[in-house]
Amino acid sequence: MLSLAALMNSLPLWVAQTLASAFLAILFLQSGLDKVFDWKGNKEYIGGYFAKSPLARFSTFLLLNITVLEVLAGIVCAAGCLTVLLTRSSTIAFAGAALAGLNVVSLFFGQRLVKDYAGASGMVPYGVFAIGSVLLQGYNL
Numbered sequence: 001m002l003s004l005a006a007l008m009n010s011l012p013l014w015v016a017q018t019l020a021s022a023f024l025a026i027l028f029l030q031s032g033l034d035k036v037f038d039w040k041g042n043k044e045y046i047g048g049y050f051a052k053s054p055l056a057r058f059s060t061f062l063l064l065n066i067t068v069l070e071v072l073a074g075i076v077c078a079a080g081c082l083t084v085l086l087t088r089s090s091t092i093a094f095a096g097a098a099l100a101g102l103n104v105v106s107l108f109f110g111q112r113l114v115k116d117y118a119g120a121s122g123m124v125p126y127g128v129f130a131i132g133s134v135l136l137q138g139y140n141l
Contacts, residue, residue, distance in 0.1 A: 013139060014088055020133040021081035021093040024100045025074050027126070032070030035063065042067075053114045066106060073099035080137070090137040097133035104130050 035042045043063055050059045073096060080093025104127045111120035 010088075013136075014084065017084045017090050017093055017136055017139075018081055020129075020136055021077050021084055021096060024096060024130065024133060025077035025081055027074070028070045028077060028100055028103065029074030032067055032072075032074055035067040035070065049116075050110070050114060055110070055113065062110065066103070066110075069099065069103045069106065073103050084137075090140060094134065094137035094141060097130060097137045101127070101130035101134055 043060060046063045047056075047059045050056050050062070055062060076092060076099055077096035080090070080096040083092045084090050104123055108120055108123045108127060111117075111123065
């Protein structure tokens with residue numbers, strides 16, 4: 001059992017880990033589920049987005065992959081948030097943050113490939129947050 005002093009010393013880490021996991025869960029569940037529920041609209045958008053790139057033939061496959069990765073990252077981050085909150089274990093949250101980071105890197109790569117530099121620059125804060133979350137969640141593994 002943790003002493004009150006040890007509990008208070010670990011409280012900021014515990015709160016930060018919980019909030020970071022919650023943020024990533026909301027971000028990726030909303031984005032992934034939007035793609036699931038508006039598949040047709042997203043497929044048309046992605047098809048046009050990659051139309052003049054080497055990935056044009058693979059746009060539906062890429063959309064499927066990014067959708068699965070976003071939903072999976074969101075679910076794992078939500079589970080990690082609950083696990084950190086209830087048990088103070090950040091193992092699942094670490095896995096979720098790593099999946100979120102992989103997702104951001106994938107999106108960033110696609111945007112850079114089609115020369116959407118403004119869109120890619122908009123991904124930078126998410127990338128920084130995801131990488132910071134990996135470090136935060138891995139702190140007490």
